[in-house]
Amino acid sequence: MGKTSEQPLLSCRNVTKKFGSLVAVGDLSFDLAAGEVLGIGGPNGAGKTTLFEMISGQTTVTSGQILLDGRDVTRDSAVRRCHAGMARVFQLNTGFDSLSVRDNIRVAAYYGRRNRIMPGLGFSAEVETAVDDALERVGLVGRGRQSAATLTVIDRKLLMIAGALAMQPKLLLLDEPVGGLTHREIDQVAKVVAEVAASGVTVVLIEHVMRFLVQLSTRVMILHHGRKLYEGSATGLAHDPGVVEVYLGKEAGRDVAAMAAGKAEGMVRHAF
16 A cells, blocks of 8 residues: 555554553554654653653564554564664663764764664765754754763753754654753753754654643643543643543643643744
8 A cells, every 4th residue: 555645654553561460551542643743741650651662662562553654663673663764862861971972973873774784984974964963953063072971961861862863763752851951951952852843853752841741742642551541732631630630730730721822822923
C-alpha cells in the first residue's frame, strides 16, 4: 500500500509492556501526525518512560505494534529506528565528558544517520555542516571546543538536543528536557523546541513542568497506571475531572487552565 498524506508519522497500536504481573503500559493506542507536538504527562509510575523505551527500541513490547512513517518497527533495534529517522534525548544528562562539545555532536551526526561498518579516518563536510547547524539551533555557537565535562546543567541539556538534531530526525523524543532548570532556563529550552517543531520535526515530549508542556503541545496525553486517562487539547486538560483528581489537583488545574487560555489568546493575536 502506498504512502498517503493522511498516514501518521508514528502509530502505537494496542501497545502493552508487562514486567511479570505488572502492566507498565496497557493496550495503549494513538497516532501522531507529521508536524505535531505531543506532550505526555502523568504521575510518577504512570508508564511514560516505559512508553518511550518501547517507541525508541530500548525495550521490547510484550504485545502490540509500532509503526514509523508507515513501516512496522516493532522488532527493530534502537539503532535501526535511529537510522530510520527517530532520535531520543534522555532524562538524565548524557554525553562523552572526555570529548569537546563539537566532538560529541560529531559522533551523533556521524553514527546516527546510517550504518558505519568501516568508520573513516575523518569527518565529511556533510557531518561538519550538520554539527554547525545543530550548534546554531541550540545556541551553543562558539562553544564547540569546550569540554563537555565543564558544561552547566542547561548547556548539557542543550548539547543532548544538539546531538539529536544532528541526526536530522523526522521524530524527536524528549524525556523531561527541563527537569531541574530555572524558569529562565525552561523558557530557553522551550524556545529551542518550538523552533525545532516549526522547522517540521515532529516532537513527543514527556514533562512534569506543566507550563512547558502546555506552551509547546498541540495535543496532550495523560497516562495513569499505564493507560490513557486523557487525550486532547491543552485547554481541555484542566477541565477533565479525572485529570484534576489523579494528576493536577484543583489549584494546579486552575493554573493550567489559565496557561492554556493564555496560549490560545496568544495564538489568536499572532494569527491577526
